[in-house]
Structure formats: C-alpha cells, structure tokens
Amino acid sequence: MRHLVLFYSRTGTTARIAEALGAELDARVEEIKCPRYQSGWFSYLRAGYDSVKGRLPEIDSPQVSLKDYGMVILGAPVWTSYPAVPLRSFLAHNPDLPPRIAVFMTHGAHSPPDKALEFAEKLLPSPLVASLMIRQDDVLKDRYSEALAAFAAQLNAPG
Numbered sequence: 193m194r195h196l197v198l199f200y201s202r203t204g205t206t207a208r209i210a211e212a213l214g215a216e217l218d219a220r221v222e223e224i225k226c227p228r229y230q231s232g233w234f235s236y237l238r239a240g241y242d243s244v245k246g247r248l249p250e251i252d253s254p255q256v257s258l259k260d261y262g263m264v265i266l267g268a269p270v271w272t273s274y275p276a277v278p279l280r281s282f283l284a285h286n287p288d289l290p291p292r293i294a295v296f297m298t299h300g301a302h303s304p305p306d307k308a309l310e311f312a313e314k315l316l317p318s319p320l321v322a323s324l325m326i327r328q329d330d331v332l333k334d335r336y337s338e339a340l341a342a343f344a345a346q347l348n349a350p351g
C-alpha cells in the first residue's frame with residue numbers, strides 16, 4: 193500500500209475521518225491509543241491540563257514500519273490549540289517517517305485551528321504535502337465529503 197493513515201482519536205470524530213480517508217485512498221489505517229484520556233469527564237480535564245503543560249503521555253503505537261509507506265497521513269484532534277498530546281507523544285519518539293507527510297485534524301471551532309497546524313509542522317521532519325482541518329460539527333453532520341475528496345486529490349498528486 194502506498195499510504196498509511198495513522199491517527200489518534202479520543203471520542204471518535206477524528207477516527208471517522210481517518211476511516212473515510214483510508215477508504216478514499218485505499219490506504220492502511222492504524223490507531224495510536226492512549227488509555228490515559230479514555231473515559232469520563234475527568235479525563236477531559238486531564239487532557240486539557242496535559243496539553244497546556246506539554247505533558248506527553250504513554251501511548252500504544254501500532255507495530256508498523258513507517259518507512260514502508262510512500263506517505264504517512266497523521267490525524268488528531270486539536271486540544272487547547274495544539275495537536276492532541278498522544279500525537280505529540282508519538283512524534284517525540286522520533287518515528288522513522290518517510291519524507292512525504294500530511295496532517296489532518298478535527299476541532300471544535302472554539303478557536304482558529306491554524307496554531308495547532310503550525311505546531312504540528314514544527315514537530316515534523318519535512319514540509320507537509322497537504323493538510324486538512326475539519327470542524328467536529330461538520331464531521332458529525334456528514335458535511336466533509338468535498339473537503340476530504342480535495343485533500344485526497346492533493347495526496348494522490350504526483351510529488
């Protein structure tokens with residue numbers, strides 16, 4: 193397979209986009225898991241606190257050889273205007289990413305998502321092939337197919 197979609201999702205929104213993108217691109221889809229934020233309203237507060245403090249949690253990363261893929265597409269929600277800390281944790285482990293990387297994030301539209309995207313770009317070893325920021329509301333109401341198709345077309349363009 194040419195593409196790998198690798199995502200973290202706490203409540204399923206980013207997972208929906210990851211699965212839809214995987215189907216659109218015929219890509220392998222894998223999840224980064226993080227039990228620390230899994231359940232209950234307290235885990236929401238903990239997620240926000242860790243995100244602001246830059247405290248990186250333990251994660252369960254899938255056993256995949258990233259270098260075997262022509263492109264890795266990373267997905268996560270926005271937390272306190274940053275990429276969610278499980279993705280930051282993954283990147284802090286210096287994963288062996290291929291040169292072609294893309295990013296998508298879902299967000300609650302509480303604030304402009306650009307800061308989270310800029311932050312993600314700084315953590316990555318090469319410039320992004322493409323990026324996509326989608327509002328949670330649009331995901332839940334199935335209003336993302338056009339944006340997703342445009343993103344997929346950018347990813348499929350020869351580079």
Ligand SMILES: Cc1cc2nc3c(=O)[nH]c(=O)nc-3n(C[C@H](O)[C@H](O)[C@H](O)COP(=O)(O)O)c2cc1C
Nearest residue numbers: 201202203204205206240269272273299300301302
């Ligand atoms: C701890 C925390 C902080 C958040 N901070 C922001 C934020 O700064 N800006 C924003 O637009 N949405 C924020 N959100 C909303 C999420 O980005 C949004 O609900 C996202 O789509 C959830 O994705 P998921 O279902 O894949 O976990 C935050 C959510 C959590 C849990």
